[in-house]
Amino acid sequence: xxxxxxxxxxxxxxxxxxxxxxxxHTALVAARLPDLVELVPAARTVLxxxxxxxxxxxxxxxxxxxxxxxxxxxxxxxxxxxxxRYDGPDLDLVAETAGLTVDEVVELHSGAEYTxxxxxxxxxxxxxxxxxxPLRQPRLARPRERVPAGSxxxxxxxxxxxxxASPGGWRLIGRTTAILFDPRRTEPALLAPGDLxxxxxxx
Amino acid sequence: xxxxxxxxxxxxxxxxxxxxxxxxxxLGVPPSGALDQPALALANRLVGNEESAAGIEALLGGLVxxxxxxxxxxxxxxxxxxxxxxxxxxxxxxxxLGAGQVLALGSPQGGIRCYVALSGGVDVPEHxxxxxxxxxxxxxxxxxxxxxxxALGAPAxxxxxxxxxxxxxxxxxxxxPLLLGPREDWFDADSLARxxxxxxxxSERSNRIGLRLEGEPLRRVPARERLELPSEGVVTxxxxxxxxxxxxxxxxxxxxxxxxxxxxxxAPNSLPRLGQAGPGAALRFGTAQMV
Numbered sequence: 251x252x253x254x255x256x257x258x259x260x261x262x263x264x265x266x267x268x269x270x271x272x273x274x275h276t277a278l279v280a281a282r283l284p285d286l287v288e289l290v291p292a293a294r295t296v297l298x299x300x301x302x303x304x305x306x307x308x309x310x311x312x313x314x315x316x317x318x319x320x321x322x323x324x325x326x327x328x329x330x331x332x333x334x335r336y337d338g339p340d341l342d343l344v345a346e347t348a349g350l351t352v353d354e355v356v357e358l359h360s361g362a363e364y365t366x367x368x369x370x371x372x373x374x375x376x377x378x379x380x381x382x383x384p385l386r387q388p389r390l391a392r393p394r395e396r397v398p399a400g401s402x403x404x405x406x407x408x409x410x411x412x413x414x415a416s417p418g419g420w421r422l423i424g425r426t427t428a429i430l431f432d433p434r435r436t437e438p439a440l441l442a443p444g445d446l447x448x449x450x451x452x453x
Numbered sequence: 454x455x456x457x458x459x460x461x462x463x464x465x466x467x468x469x470x471x472x473x474x475x476x477x478x479x480l481g482v483p484p485s486g487a488l489d490q491p492a493l494a495l496a497n498r499l500v501g502n503e504e505s506a507a508g509i510e511a512l513l514g515g516l517v518x519x520x521x522x523x524x525x526x527x528x529x530x531x532x533x534x535x536x537x538x539x540x541x542x543x544x545x546x547x548x549x550l551g552a553g554q555v556l557a558l559g560s561p562q563g564g565i566r567c568y569v570a571l572s573g574g575v576d577v578p579e580h581x582x583x584x585x586x587x588x589x590x591x592x593x594x595x596x597x598x599x600x601x602x603x604a605l606g607a608p609a610x611x612x613x614x615x616x617x618x619x620x621x622x623x624x625x626x627x628x629x630p631l632l633l634g635p636r637e638d639w640f641d642a643d644s645l646a647r648x649x650x651x652x653x654x655x656s657e658r659s660n661r662i663g664l665r666l667e668g669e670p671l672r673r674v675p676a677r678e679r680l681e682l683p684s685e686g687v688v689t690x691x692x693x694x695x696x697x698x699x700x701x702x703x704x705x706x707x708x709x710x711x712x713x714x715x716x717x718x719x720a721p722n723s724l725p726r727l728g729q730a731g732p733g734a735a736l737r738f739g740t741a742q743m744v
Binding site for chain 2: 257260264289291292295414434439
């Protein structure tokens with residue numbers, strides 16, 4: 251674990267794995283420190299931002315230094331089910347790369363349990379871990395200029411769904427009808443870090 | 454009776470802004486909010502609003518609006534010619550508009566963003582606790598357009614009775630304190646030395662997401678030249694350096710995570726001035742005075 255300074259009011263904690271990120275993020279959320287403005291988990295880091303002029307960073311530091319990163323976080327996560335149709339434009343490419351049939355890809359992707367490791371890229375875009383090994387594949391060599399909202403893709407160790415139309419380089423395998431982000435809802439983002447996610451084939 | 458004003462013309466860009474929606478970065482939501490927070494807060498105080506009320510951020514002037522009810526307005530930020538029904542009035546002071554009167558902003562000098570507060574505040578629906586338009590992710594109201602009607606809240610306080618307030622003005626060259634990190638070790642010693650004092654020019658491709666800076670590119674240490682950084686959280690004021698070596702200084706609508714190394718973060722109290730820096734503005738970072 252490395253602590254990196256990030257301006258006057260923030261600290262970037264660098265960790266060795268996504269599991270450690272999850273453990274530290276959970277510990278910091280559980281500590282309910284009053285002066286923290288943002289807690290942003292990412293692939294290998296947790297960004298901690300405190301209210302300017304407060305003692306929030308010092309309090310966070312105490313939690314960070316005493317957190318047990320080897321233990322999976324003790325929590326009872328929400329489970330979110332995302333209906334999906336596996337008809338993405340890169341489904342054949344993903345199957346070919348994995349050396350599987352399309353049906354086997356569908357079975358693998360829909361059979362796994364995923365965890366929202368972190369969000370980013372766009373509001374409501376969750377990076378989901380738990381992707382079966384054969385589906386861990388590189389991004390497209392040429393990103394698409396427009397990926398339709400709801401598209402479900404894979405890239406590296408992650409799978410995820412695009413909350414709205416945007417450019418994107420993930421290999422697209424399907425599409426969900428779930429509304430991943432709506433700023434008018436009480437809870438605008440459907441997915442938050444720590445949530446469990448299942449893809450369910452829509453009939 | 455409902456209170457409102459009508460946008461007659463917008464100039465290059467006019468947005469509803471307040472103090473933004475910090476606290477949602479873990480959901481992928483940028484903080485947003487007025488780039489020159491003290492200017493918006495001053496405008497709000499002048500018309501008797503809470504500082505948290507929403508106003509209009511007008512880029513490069515040109516905003517024209519008509520009051521549909523009796524209201525008090527104030528224009529702050531850089532010096533800017535202001536008229537009511539064609540008659541010159543002062544900026545940085547409360548001005549009363551009767552129903553039907555038209556307020557117009559000319560071109561600002563010494564900055565690029567003017568703020569217009571109206572008594573009662575702009576009363577559009579809040580999204581995640583803020584009325585701000587976020588140009589990166591599309592949260593909040595659409596950018597204002599001619600003929601838009603903007604609802605105003607009920608006036609809460611009395612206009613402030615100050616005598617004379619000076620307009621803010623940028624110096625010919627901005628000098629901004631920069632705290633190195635978190636990823637200064639990605640850059641070679643010569644680049645880090647140059648970063649203290651080298652002159653950058655604000656590119657015309659800059660916006661509320663960030664200031665793109667032009668100058669001599671920063672170089673990475675050889676061992677990291679082709680490395681990719683796993684995406685990590687970034688803060689407002691972060692100076693991110695993409696592969697081409699030309700820094701991007703993140704402003705309020707910045708993406709909440711980024712995959713390029715952040716060499717340093719500017720002092721928070723320089724953010725309002727940076728929000729006033731237009732294309733061609735000169736900028737230097739000072740890394741020495743903050744250890």
